[in-house]
Every structure is written in structure tokens, then in C-alpha cells.
Amino acid sequence: MPIMPGTIGEILKKAREDKNLSLEDVETATKIKREYLKALEQENFEKIPAPVYVRGYLRQYARYLGLNDDELVQKYNDVAGKSIVSKITQPAVRPVKRPFAFTSGLLAAIAGFLAFALLVGYIAVQIHDFAVYHKPVSKVVHHTNTSKSYTKPPAPTPAPTPPPPAYPLELQIHLIGYTWIEVIADGKIVAEANYQAGTTLSFNADKTIEVITGKAGNTYLTLNGKSLGPMGVDSQVVTRTFTAGSST
Numbered sequence: 743m744p745i746m747p748g749t750i751g752e753i754l755k756k757a758r759e760d761k762n763l764s765l766e767d768v769e770t771a772t773k774i775k776r777e778y779l780k781a782l783e784q785e786n787f788e789k790i791p792a793p794v795y796v797r798g799y800l801r802q803y804a805r806y807l808g809l810n811d812d813e814l815v816q817k818y819n820d821v822a823g824k825s826i827v828s829k830i831t832q833p834a835v836r837p838v839k840r841p842f843a844f845t846s847g848l849l850a851a852i853a854g855f856l857a858f859a860l861l862v863g864y865i866a867v868q869i870h871d872f873a874v875y876h877k878p879v880s881k882v883v884h885h886t887n888t889s890k891s892y893t894k895p896p897a898p899t900p901a902p903t904p905p906p907p908a909y910p911l912e913l914q915i916h917l918i919g920y921t922w923i924e925v926i927a928d929g930k931i932v933a934e935a936n937y938q939a940g941t942t943l944s945f946n947a948d949k950t951i952e953v954i955t956g957k958a959g960n961t962y963l964t965l966n967g968k969s970l971g972p973m974g975v976d977s978q979v980v981t982r983t984f985t986a987g988s989s990t
Contacts, residue, residue: 751785757807909946910986919960926952
């Protein structure tokens, strides 16, 4: 398929207008908010919460218009990569450090503190000497222990605990229909493609796993051996994030 000319916004808007569709029509069909559709056509990607959402909405919008979603996502990756490089190369502004100077007020405060500390130390020494000199003589009373010795019974042996899983997070994704899936494990993209019905994917992570699906009704999850059911209904774009010890 030939490379589509133009920017992302130009390609999307032209394809929509060629089909005589309004943003309201696309919102109803794809369940993507109108403000996000408008942001994609105007290339105001910063109005969409995160890059993973941009890729998911872009794929779903492109497929609805009959466009090559892989090519549009690649165009976005190129634009996003240039933006990151531009931010990294900007010089950092370092604050100018002023030399510390002793003022007359500061010197007076230090002197007052030292005088107060000496006074408190002198009073403490006097109180200690007075207490030692006037310490009363106490009588020593010997008590005979006549109670019988007690032997503590042995504690019951705890039942063996099952070994923990190899990873804190073990996720399986089962697809019942053709679906686009993106998976981010511990901050790294480990899957981003369209998969056929009947596909089962397995992923492991130490801290977090994030799943984005283009069709929530086709995507069934199992976390650490526990079935979580479908991610949603119909053709919703849904994101689920799982962290070690809890899930969202």
C-alpha cells in the first residue's frame, strides 16, 4: 500500500469529509470523545491524557475510516520522538548561588543561644549534685520465690505455605475476536499489534502491567490465575493497569 501523503490531521480530516461524516457521527460509532477526535485532526496530542491513548484512539479512528492504522501510528511515533529530543536538548537554567554572609543580627542570635546553653548546663549540674548528696538509703528486702516452675508448651508447627509465583504479576489475555492490543510491562512496550480471534497472550512483570485494547468486549483477562472476565463491552477502547499487590 502506498504511503499516505500529508500530516496525521490532514489525512484523518480528508478521509472523514470524503465519507460525509461529522465528528458527532464518528463519536457515536467509535465511542471516542469528540474533543479527542478534534485533537487528533488538529494534532494537539497534548490534549489526550497519554501517548498510549493517542495510539489507541488513532488506530481505532483510522480503522473506522478505512485507513492504514499502522502507518498513522508510525507517523505519530516519529512526531512524538522529535518532540522528546527537542525537550531533552534544551539547556537547563541553573540558579545562581549567593555566598552566605554573617550579619550582626545572626551573630547576636548565636551569642544569645550559647549563653542560654551554658546557663542550662550549669543548672543541670547543680541539680545532679544536690540529688546525689541527699539520696535516701533504701532497705533491701529479699523475697523467696516459692512458686512452682512452669514449662511453656511447645508452639504448634505452622502449616507449610505454598511457594510464591515466579513473578508478582502473571497476566493472560484471551481474545474471542480480531482485536488490537498494546501491553506495557514495567514501563516497556512488550506487545503492540492486531491479533486474531482465539489468540492467548501471556505476560509477566515485577511491578506493573498496563493493557490497552481496541475492543474491550473481545478481550478477556486472567491475573495470577484468577479470571477477571472481559475488559468492557463492544468496541470500546479501554485501559487497565495492574500493580503488584493491587489492581485498577
